[in-house]
Amino acid sequence: MTPQTPELPGPDPLLDAEVASQIPFLVARARRRVHSHSTAALAGLDLKLRHFAVLSLICSGAQPTQRELGEFLDLDPSQIVALVDSLEERGAVRRETDPRDRRSKIVVPTESGHDLHEQAAALTRASEETVLQTLSPRERRQLRALLQKVAF
Template identity: 65%
Template structure:
């Protein structure tokens, strides 16, 4: 009597052996692999995952780094503006700013344009942290986009800006 543990593992389909594709490559011709939303989400996941891994030494993640970048930009964004630009819910922005504020990287100041609102500005330590994060993010982008030429990277950036805004 044979049990399921006695059965041999089925051989790979002949088509994947002929094409030399195994693993996830065999799905590249699927309908899903042609869907823009899927491709954007997958590219974002790969890029963010790579960046988060590289930012770990600074105890940062991409979202925190994004908030810090806006705070260090000199544009004096309010929390509301940050949320709108980063497409994050206000509670997410509050948590990210709280975390960075606890680390001494940002501070909340009264917005001179609207005294009921707070702007988020980087401290001196925040500017230093931002510079380190910027360098790491540039390296991460190079890793993520290694298969693209400089021209293709420029084109991708332009297309993504068109889609995002």
């Protein structure tokens, strides 16, 4: 007689658990799905999602300082320095004196930085499309608006 392995419950019974309807759990689970899919999509460009976020803000035309990047992304200044250093080593960005405050530096994209951003943005849009494929365009707009309200 061979021992039988007990069947594990599938995801459906677990969906009835209280945690499956709690906002912190749902946000964390959704974040993991989006983050892992986007990270995989960006791997071919040797970028992480944080690099892409920094590069996107730099390419936005806002001419952010490192301090502004850190505040917006809610990252420690040392993390921002490391991310900008990494992008600068790749030739994607450069630091320039801020014309608004000569004591500060702004971070600006190079031509190759713009090219890298365009490629990465296309990959993250495709990743978002895949992860959100179960939502209608209206639901996607609604989700984006609600997340912006909570995040900012």
